[in-house]
Amino acid sequence: MARSTRDVAALAVGIGTLLVTAALARRPLEQAEVRGFRIANDLPDGGFPIIWIPMQYGTFGAVPVSAVIALVRRRPRLALAIGAGGTAAWLLAKAAKPLVDRGRPARLLERVSLRGQEEGDRGFPSGHAAVSATLTALAFPYGSNMGRAALVSLSGFVAFSRMYVGAHLPLDVLGGSALGLAIGSAVNLSLRRDGLLR
Secondary structure: OOOOHHHHHHHHHHHHHHHHHHHHHHOOOOHHHHHHHHHHOOOOOHHHEEEEEEHHHHOOOOHHHHHHHHOOOOOOHHHHHHHHHHHHHHHHHHHHHHHHHOOOOHHHHHOOOOOOOOOOOOOOHHHHHHHHHHHHHHHHHOHHHHHHHHHHHHHHHHHHHHHHHHOOOHHHHHHHHHHHHHHHHHHHHHHHHHOOOO
């Protein structure tokens, strides 16, 4: 599949998934989602130090770090894409939270294991999931097959870790990942149209 076609398809999937998950997140909490959350959140506390490090791939701090790595590897176009896309993902995730206005798990459920400290009381969409998915989508055209698999796995792990620490429910991380996929694909398409990405 041509890169531009792949990005168009990913953009459509991202937007569609984001809209569906946002609509579902505004409805009363379903037991299926609660069970999915419990699978991650009920794991032992001892895993937190191990999980915390890769979870940072979803923070805003990962954006400049990733851009610097791209520059060191002589990928200025990728660095540009990371700076633009990563910042957009972080800002848009914050802007979307009041639109859906869904609480975090501790507000909606009893017996939630909270690990670490969270800012804000709204859960949808997950900013960590959005940033990590954006960075992965942006780096995807540049990676080897092994590198791509590692990045996709890392993004999935970030989403899982946000449920483990008690910060988000499954729809939150799915919606955040969809937002990130859409942003990353849109940036790739824009740069390719302008001749900045090949």
